[in-house]
Amino acid sequence: LAKTTQPISMDSYEGQEVNITCSHNNIATNDYITWYQQFPSQGPRFIIQGYKTKVTNEVASLFIPADRKSSTLSLPRVSLSDTAVYYCLVGDFMNTGFQKLVFGTGTRLLVSP
Amino acid sequence: DAMVIQNPRYQVTQFGKPVTLSCSQTLNHNVMYWYQQKSSQAPKLLFHYYDKDFNNEADTPDNFQSRRPNTSFCFLDIRSPGLGDAAMYLCATSREDSKNIQYFGAGTRLSVL
Numbered sequence: 053l054a055k056t057t058q059p060i061s062m063d064s065y066e067g068q069e070v071n072i073t074c075s076h077n078n079i080a081t082n083d084y085i086t087w088y089q090q091f092p093s094q095g096p097r098f099i100i101q102g103y104k105t106k107v108t109n110e111v112a113s114l115f116i117p118a119d120r121k122s123s124t125l126s127l128p129r130v131s132l133s134d135t136a137v138y139y140c141l142v143g144d145f146m147n148t149g150f151q152k153l154v155f156g157t158g159t160r161l162l163v164s165p
Numbered sequence: 166d167a168m169v170i171q172n173p174r175y176q177v178t179q180f181g182k183p184v185t186l187s188c189s190q191t192l193n194h195n196v197m198y199w200y201q202q203k204s205s206q207a208p209k210l211l212f213h214y215y216d217k218d219f220n221n222e223a224d225t226p227d228n229f230q231s232r233r234p235n236t237s238f239c240f241l242d243i244r245s246p247g248l249g250d251a252a253m254y255l256c257a258t259s260r261e262d263s264k265n266i267q268y269f270g271a272g273t274r275l276s277v278l
Contacts, residue, residue: 084265086266093271095169095256095270096267096269098265098267101265101266141265150264152222152264153208153264154210156207
C-alpha cells in the first residue's frame with residue numbers, strides 16, 4: 053500500500069477555493085487515488101477517485117500530475133458545511149484480489165464565516 | 166432512502182456484557198466491512214466479508230466476531246467488551262470491482278460502562 057502524507061489541518065473562509073494536497077511518493081502503476089470526506093459522528097463519504105490528469109464531479113476536482121506522486125483535491129467556493137476531515141487513500145482497488153482502505157490521519161478542514 | 170443502515174445509533178453496555186451491532190444494506194453489494202473508529206482517529210478495518218467468505222484482519226482481537234446471514238445483513242458481536250472497545254463502529258459496503266468506493270453507514274457509537 054502506498055503511504056500517503058497530508059497536512060493535518062487547514063483553515064479557510066466561506067467562498068474560497070480550498071486545495072488539499074496529498075503526497076504518495078511510492079504509488080504503484082495500478083494504484084488509484086481516492087478521497088473521502090467525513091463529518092463528525094458520521095461515516096466517511098466517497099468524494100472522488102482518479103488515476104491520472106484531472107477528474108471533476110459535482111462536488112470536487114482531483115488534479116494528478118504526470119508522475120502521480122501527489123494529488124490535489126480542490127473544493128470550489130467552500131461553505132461552512134464543508135468543515136470535515138478529508139482522507140486521501142491510494143491502492144490497487146480494481147484488481148480481483150482484496151485491497152483494503154487504509155485511512156491515514158486525514159486533513160481537518162475548518163471553514164469559517 | 167438510506168442505503169447502509171446501522172442500528173442502534175448509540176449503544177451502552179456494561180463491561181464484559183456481550184453486545185451485538187447490526188448493519189443492513191439495500192445496495193446488494195457483495196462486500197461488507199466493519200471498521201472501528203476511536204475518537205480523533207481514522208477508521209480501522211476489523212474484518213470484511215466477500216459474499217459469505219469471512220476475512221479477519223490480523224490485528225483484530227478475538228473478542229470481535231461477525232456474522233453475515235445473507236447479502237443484506239451483517240452483525241458485529243463483541244463478546245466481552247472492555248473499556249478500550251468504546252468507539253464508533255462503522256459498517257460499509259462495496260462492489261467487488263470497485264472496492265475503493267465504499268458506502269458507509271452512520272455508525273453505532275458504543276459506550277462501555
